[in-house]
Amino acid sequence: MKVFIILSIFCAAAFAEDYCYKDARRACGTKLSLDMKNCTAKYGAIERAEASLQKFAYHHFIRSFDYLLLSTHFANYQKNRPGFEKLFRDLSDNKWHEGIELIKYITSRGGEMQFNDVDNLVESEDGNFDLHEITAIAKALDIEKKMANEASEIHHRIWHKSVLHDPEITDYIEKEFVHKEKDLIRKLAGYSTDLKDLLNPEDGSLSLFLFDEFLQGNKLF
Amino acid sequence: MKSIAFVALLFCAIGFSSSNNLICNTPELDIPKEWVDMTHGCIGKMREQVLEELKASMQYMAMGAYFAKDVVNRPGVSEMFFKSASEERDHAIKLIHYLLMRGELTTNISDLIKRNLVPPVTTWENVVSAMKAALKLEADVTRKIRKVIEVCEHDTASNPSNNDYHLVDYLTGDFLEEQYHGQRDIAGKVSTLEKMMKDHGKLGEWLFDKKVQAGEL
Ligand SMILES: [Fe+2]
Numbered sequence: 207m208k209v210f211i212i213l214s215i216f217c218a219a220a221f222a223e224d225y226c227y228k229d230a231r232r233a234c235g236t237k238l239s240l241d242m243k244n245c246t247a248k249y250g251a252i253e254r255a256e257a258s259l260q261k262f263a264y265h266h267f268i269r270s271f272d273y274l275l276l277s278t279h280f281a282n283y284q285k286n287r288p289g290f291e292k293l294f295r296d297l298s299d300n301k302w303h304e305g306i307e308l309i310k311y312i313t314s315r316g317g318e319m320q321f322n323d324v325d326n327l328v329e330s331e332d333g334n335f336d337l338h339e340i341t342a343i344a345k346a347l348d349i350e351k352k353m354a355n356e357a358s359e360i361h362h363r364i365w366h367k368s369v370l371h372d373p374e375i376t377d378y379i380e381k382e383f384v385h386k387e388k389d390l391i392r393k394l395a396g397y398s399t400d401l402k403d404l405l406n407p408e409d410g411s412l413s414l415f416l417f418d419e420f421l422q423g424n425k426l427f
Numbered sequence: 428m429k430s431i432a433f434v435a436l437l438f439c440a441i442g443f444s445s446s447n448n449l450i451c452n453t454p455e456l457d458i459p460k461e462w463v464d465m466t467h468g469c470i471g472k473m474r475e476q477v478l479e480e481l482k483a484s485m486q487y488m489a490m491g492a493y494f495a496k497d498v499v500n501r502p503g504v505s506e507m508f509f510k511s512a513s514e515e516r517d518h519a520i521k522l523i524h525y526l527l528m529r530g531e532l533t534t535n536i537s538d539l540i541k542r543n544l545v546p547p548v549t550t551w552e553n554v555v556s557a558m559k560a561a562l563k564l565e566a567d568v569t570r571k572i573r574k575v576i577e578v579c580e581h582d583t584a585s586n587p588s589n590n591d592y593h594l595v596d597y598l599t600g601d602f603l604e605e606q607y608h609g610q611r612d613i614a615g616k617v618s619t620l621e622k623m624m625k626d627h628g629k630l631g632e633w634l635f636d637k638k639v640q641a642g643e644l
Contacts, residue, residue, distance in 0.1 A: 274523075281527050282530075283458070306488070310495055318493075321545050
């Protein structure tokens with residue numbers, strides 16, 4: 207049975223290049239509305255990755271909103287931490303634009319975006335953004351690790367679980383997410399370490415001022 | 428992964444009880460509140476409007492995504508809608524910044540944004556129908572901004588009723604200004620596109636897309 211499936215996939219792959227041509231030949235001289243349904247940009251393993259890429263893109267927008275809330279929180283007059291405001295705003299902007307880029311990527315591989323594909327990954331979290339400086343950093347670190355793992359899962363799906371090899375998708379995931387997440391996670395973990403050391407009873411309050419000032423002048427990306 | 432948040436929380440909890448521990452909370456501040464003078468009904472309306480802008484943003488996002496598809500292939504139009512999506516998000520951020528400037532958003536921050544904003548429509552018959560939907564969406568947003576202005580100009584939720592002169596001026600001079608210019612631009616494009624398509628259908632739409640992409644419209 208398995209052999210048959212693999213064989214039939216190979217056959218499909220072998221003849222794939224002729225499908226659109228046949229469609230086009232059949233369509234010539236017929237009614238305009240005739241579908242050339244094999245003439246899409248789809249090839250390789252995109253269909254295996256499409257649903258998880260859609261979800262991944264959608265998660266980017268949700269995270270962008272999460273970070274926007276954190277940024278807003280640190281910008282109120284009582285918190286008044288322009289450095290933390292900037293940090294979370296940069297994260298929010300970054301997630302937003304990467305989300306758009308992901309949609310463009312999906313469509314570049316002949317797929318489409320779907321927005322209603324939300325699982326309980328996000329809903330199971332506590333949606334409280336009224337946080338202290340160090341807990342906000344901790345939250346961001348958790349979020350970024352989830353993002354990194356999600357990227358790895360998509361990579362795994364294509365690399366190990368797909369019959370069709372598709373280096374374009376895995377390379378895209380590596381280039382756009384795997385390495386960048388590594389840097390971001392490392393930075394946030396470093397901030398967490400610094401704050402843990404600085405927030406003692408004597409230095410705590412002034413430490414946060416200085417750390418905030420450092421964040422104001424620091425480039426996250 | 429969760430352990431870091433847990434450890435941080437644990438540190439915070441311990442911070443209250445014994446000395447020489449991690450201090451996460453900043454001291455209670457006694458800042459005069461007399462200057463924080465926005466009124467309840469108006470604040471509520473402004474907060475609602477933040478969400479409205481983000482909803483519009485995600486609707487434009489769906490338009491950008493639809494016209495980016497290989498089997499639809501209107502890259503100029505798609506890019507235009509993606510840009511609109513980011514602009515709507517910027518509007519939400521502008522409203523947030525205004526509220527912050529007036530001393531607001533110190534409480535209930537977590538429910539300012541509903542995180543799961545699924546766009547209601549995700550496919551369109553053609554570019555004209557999407558552009559018309561965009562025009563209706565903008566008109567709806569304009570109507571809602573006017574409603575915010577109405578409430579903030581005469582907020583009966585406070586006693587005596589309050590006129591927030593500065594905010595009303597800002598919304599009128601800044602937000603409505605942009606709405607009306609934006610609406611006129613979309614309406615003009617719909618007009619151009621419909622005329623281009625009148626006798627030439629898809630050719631007109633294809634050409635329109637290329638013109639939009641080149642910034643010639
Ligand atoms: Fe807007």
